[in-house]
Amino acid sequence: MASPHPLDFFDVRSLLSDEEQAVQDAVARFVDERVIPIIGECFEADRFPMELVPQLAELGLFGVSMEGYGGAGMNSVCYGLVCQELERGDSGLRSFVSVQSSLCMFPIRRYGSEEQRRRWLPEMAAGRALGCFGLTEPDGGSDPGTMKTHARRDGSDWVINGAKMWITNGTLADVAVVWANTDDGVKGFLVERGAKGYVARDIKRKMSLRASVTSELFFDDVRVPEAARLPDAIGLAAPLSCLTQARYGIAWGVLGAASACLAEALEFAGTRVLFGRPLSHTQTIQRRLADMARRLTAGRLLALQLGRLKDQGRMHHSQVSLAKWNNVRLALDAARETRDILGGGGITLDHHAIRHMLNLESVITYEGTETIHELVVGRELTGTAAF
């Protein structure tokens, strides 16, 4: 019997169909050849690798699970595997694809008019149009129901005022999916780049997700026609359903970052000699490596079962919360452990761990903080919302 694979200790890959394995292999090759060689420099230079966008589109990574309109129409496990492989490269690149697919194409497909779908989805699948998702505001993200951005009906138009914060792809986007309160509850609007009164500005001095664009959006009497409103999006449930999609991708994606870190820790511990023997021959290091492998293995099984539930139409949003919470936490801990095991070298971008570690500080905060997800699960267990 051959030893288990260090990065897939329970051979979870064998639970994937041939097609799912093929998707994973295709994206893995792209990440190995095109992403990993450049991503450290992108992070250092605070630059999103725009040159990868046409290649991501060519691979079919925008709208992986979308039927029609240029989407690949694959199952949710395939989408998860895409996120996992991309995030093995960098959380910023996975974020880009998450936002384009789950936060922009998904609501246009689910809540948009036929005209909106035809106009945007094929262009977005081809990477010729980019999107961003405006929900979080400067005064806080965990309580979107109190959003201050407001849309006022004015004849056949809507007039939007307000500001959005921490918006991935904000200044890159050709179209923003903007959520605003109205006299009739929360509604979603498609605001195009160049609309009068709409300004996007990059957030600088980030120490995390540096290979990703993060922006603020400002709306000063931005006038959009009724045709720009997502007709089927009614209330806060609509944007929250988008977040469920994106969080699902994150629960998978971070496994990629965690496995990249474990691989790096194993490689380093096996070759760095200290006190006359490799680091990996010591009990303290082995316990730490074993713990990373244990948690990664559990995370893989969790993500896969979540995907199977999603594909059966049985996934509950609280299950996504548990998976996002569990898997981001294990990935962040694995990145911190690896950073530490790497010693002094671990603080440089010559290794991957510190980049993943810094990125995951964002990932554990965005798309629902760890605490919010704990409370979502707590609410499900007790029937009482404590937030």
Next chain:
Amino acid sequence: MKILVAIKQVPDKNARLVLDSAGQGIVETDVTWEINESDRYALESALRIKEAGDGSGEVVAVTVGPERARKAISSALAMGADRAIHLADPDFQNGDPLSVARVLAAVVRKEEPQLVLCGTRSDDAGYGETPILLGGLLGWPAVFLTMGIEVADGRVKVVRELEAARQELSSIALPAVLAVQSGIHEVRYTSLKGIMAAKKKTVDQLTPTELGLSREKIGRFGSRLQVLDLAPPVKKSKCEFIEGKPGDAAAALVDRLRRDAKVL
């Protein structure tokens, strides 16, 4: 133009190989498999020829291999091959290069392609003989180490890799067999749409009878070559540090390279 591409499924380069108890094969249980590297370049070359044509071309992938090789076929179809032929019958398996070439020759006679592309050699057995034997059996020109292909007017211009970075350009009458060298082109990425499309493509299975082959000429019965033993390489290298000032150490190193290693 119809192009037939012969592909072989081989163990993944990173697979940890364990010899079976008889010492004549590997334990396949935990091995991951992939399309042989130079075969991927052959397929890429075929797809490029087809795409540069008038749209009437067809690329047919063919493999001799057991049921597990179906995955290699799926990969080839996902990359862009139009259809595939899987020679999975047990009688086809475990042949030497000549038996495999006999099977492929029968498929070529049935399919009548203008061009057959193969990889130069397989990454597992590594004989590198099948394409040339295939050309011989068909009576077609066969070119080894192909590094450039240009099809025009019923002929093909072929760049062949020679020693010392030299290349030979020749013009060959079609039909022909070309053994493609790794690195001829950049191999495309398989797209998700390609993976989805592959599910709808045809994979034909053919039996020895359908190809007019007798089992004595193919597979393990047709093989003249018999593997007697397989063994992992024995690690014999050791590392030696030459101490001293740089000039002295360099002189000592040159001396050792001349006297012991005999490479200078």
